[in-house]
Amino acid sequence: MISASNATDAAVIAAFAKIPALLDQAPALFVRGRFLDCECLLGPINHAFHASIRQGRIVDLTPSPVLMRSWRFSYRASVAAWAEYWRPAPRPGFHDLLALTKRGEAVLEGDLHPFMTHLQYFKDVLALPRRDFATAVS
């Protein structure tokens, strides 16, 4: 896996924390998830968040670990991979969630059913920081 600086690490974690608010401002996106209620683990590999999704909105995002908290699936990537994924035009191989898993920069685990039934939704939700991330790290 590629490595990232401590500053990038902090920027990625901060960007993740803002995803629920960004999603609330994207009605076309959360409407696509209107049938989705799910507990999942998303984020940087060593700093993932427990996400509670109800009717397509993230109603709770809490840093892991949380004692005995369950999740159905997890999608976690290296900090550097998230930073690349959120560039305005990501480099080849860093431009898609499954490109990241194929190259070993991300891991997808657990019961994949909610992830696969809402695959484009998750791709788009997890791309929400792209608009502002470059500014945040510069």
Added chain:
Amino acid sequence: MNGVIEPIIGRYVHVDIDGEMYRIYFEESGTGIPLVCLHTAGSDGRQWRHLLADEAFAKNFRIIAFDMPWHGKSNPPASWDGTEYQLTTVRYTQTIRAFCKALQLDRPVVMGCSIGGRIVLNLAIDHADEFRALIGLEGADFQAPWYDTSWLNRPDVHGGEVCAALVSGLMAPQSPATSRAETLWAYKQGGPGVFKGDLYFYRVDGDLRGRVEKIDTKVCPLFLLTGEYDFSCTPEDTRRTAAAIGGASVTIMEQLGHFPMSENPEQFRRYISPVLDKILAAEAERTGLR
């Protein structure tokens, strides 16, 4: 009449494939060297509409794109009883050759993308003398799987949505949003299990490793072009394949992914135009026009 009518004409041809009749839909435009275009797995010939509408190419090429059986406007055969569709190397090769024969095409150029890029390698291996040139887009002798195809056809997952969502990431981020959406629309419209059935050829039956060395590009020139953003058939997959073939031309296309002709037709044109020029020049030399 106020509407703009495109030069593309669509018709049906009845084709005998291994003893069974298939009603195949195809679109064409232009006159000259036959150029048969093969769509990607789970999609249809609409992917080629920009190439078909290209006036400059149509001056020298009879550009033809057909829908494979089970795809687009080419229905399954009348005898189909609902059993799982599975494309094989043999069946895919038979279909292309039968279609070309039915239209009485004289040594056509065949250009295929993805599974089409793979099958042109098989055409080059076994039937090179039937073709004027072969063009493989996003083609390689084999590529590593990156998802489990059983997700593509099961009653508790929307097939159209999951097929489109899986391939959405194969396009370049620079490709125009409208062209990306149009490319995905075909995936959302595919019949149940058809994309998965095509991938049987791609993943299981069509492994050409160890066979591409037999390709003789002196008999039939081979052009391989792969988009830098294609992580299914990566540029490395194509380069490795070409390295085993003497004389194959390789181009890595910038700011393009797995669907160059439909995700960004303008960008693709920059890469395919010189290839078609080379084929024209070779033809001119062959016929003594130079």
